[in-house]
Amino acid sequence: MSGTFVGMPAFPAAARDAVHDPTLRATLRHATHTIRDKRARAVAELPDWQRLREAGKRVKDHTLRHLDRYLLQLEESVVLAGGTVHWAADADEANRIVADLVKATGEREVVKVKSMATQEIGLNEALAAEGITAYETDLAELIVQLGHDRPSHILVPAIHRNRGEIRDIFRAEMGAWGRPAPDGLGDSPAELAEAARLHLREKFLRARVGVSGANFMVAETGTLVVLESEGNGRMCLTLPETLISVVGIEKTVPTWRDLEIFLQTLPRSSTAERMNPYTSMWTGTADGDGPSVFHLVLLDNGRTDTLADEVGRQALRCIRCSACLNVCPVYERAGGHAYGSVYPGPIGAILSPQLRGTTSEIDASLPYASSLCGACYEVCPVAIDIPEVLVHLRERVARQGGPGHRVEKAAMKAASWAMDRPAVLAAAERAATRTRRLHLARLPGAGAWTAERELPRIPEKSFRDWWKEREE
């Protein structure tokens, strides 16, 4: 994955800073609570929501089970429709393919539709190293790019910025990238959106190469689909002469009709709308309408490793709606940056360690970035059991060992020894209840757990004693 986040501290350290930033916490709380309430209302409009959810889950599982077959069908359909298909095993290969395609056009700049896949592979940085400038055109991505910042939310990458901060970024940075911010720019969202419109329009109207991802790819027809709100996506997908789409292999669905499920569940789950303002669907190239050259780059980059994990592969069902972020008590307090990846929140906590492996400190810490409350599973429109995968990944991390896990292992070993010996256990329980007034409220040597928690009080009598008395 991207080099952007290398060197990030592990989740607990990164989250501690965020938790102590009152502006960030207020901004995040406002945003996540607003969107989660709206989402619940949008979902309640559909009485068959659970059936749509099940259908989406089943279609995705079926596609993943036969992914080789559907990718080959997709490739054939795209080529028939006039496109060219490239396969990229990892980030470096995908970046090289895109850079070479851009260079072949003779252009030195590209306009970009917001795309998680291109962020994941660090495409902008890779293009910059080749002397190509990539302009992010989604408003939130523009805020992140101009602010020399990192995205902190899947859907609203600048969710951690309030309007005052955004105005300051526009005033200070727009001029270096093109049209400067208007004089006396205020901080109302309407004024800020207008400034972005003016700044980006000159880029759209002269752009000759567009780069996008896709929300879905239809194997049967070769159709690609992008959902968006602002129209920047439509600009990038239709005005340039060359369009390059970089898409994860898991975004495939078998049939045209399958889209009817996800076009109902994705907008309501992500922006809490019945439908997002704009959806573009294109099948190869169309005569005289839109780009005359279309390249599709199919991206693996860890997805086949994820597919190999029987429990963890369900993460590949993800349609990137971000509903799980907005309901997560941990995300709400820690913010997206703490997850050290372009995929924050509950889905990031299971996706990043699977795509990147669990060898780094941050990836090994992510399966623990959760209270396992289950809210993420409840809202997921494709029913990914995120808590199940988190526990599964914790097992993997625990097996590979580490300081915390050695203490835990020793404690568990002692406990299992005692539990195998009923007489010992009974004696220990009795001893514990009789000395209960002497016990500490906090356990020394286990600070990470007990610093924020009181130990439960030992009951007056052990269960065995209570049972015995009851029998008598």
Add this chain to the structure above:
Amino acid sequence: MNSRDRVLARIRSALAGAPDAPAGPRDYLAAHVPDDPAAVLDLLHENLADYRALVHRTDGAGLPGLLARLLAARGSATVLVPPGLPPQWLAGTAATRVADRAHSTAAELDEVDSVVTGCALAIAETGTIVLDGGPDQGRRRITLIPDHHVCVVRAPEQIVASVPQAMERLDPGRPLTWISGPSATSDIELDRVEGVHGPRTLEVVLVVS
């Protein structure tokens, strides 16, 4: 081994021995509203308006007059016209017609005040109009660059109740644009603002026969 073969081989090895996963039932609803054209029309009207499209109703005879009034109210001196737009639709307006020629540049289209199109269909439950590049709609760019888009929907024949009903009628071979309300953003503190890059004003004319 090239990357195509490498990725395919990894997939096959990842799935070796995995249980079958049939696609499962489609027991969700084909539509969420009763099959009543008048109710479906009202729902479309309501949902379009809810996402801040300006909605008008007229009949075939009233259409040229209404379109002329909408363009005049906006002060539009020029209007983009797709090649197959019925000429009588714009019979009442004095605005200069601008054709979208193959060599028209995006910058030229940016100078035009308004665009008037038909549509492929409209979806009532979501308040969506769908364009498929047909002769009365033109290329995707002409409904994107001007700041004012007027879209004509013929009721009841172009209106479907739901997304599944729309999928049945659309041709994936054509470039499709689904539009639900004007361009909008919620990227700043999740406050919805209409109009960023696409037309800031969307007017939908429901022509009821």
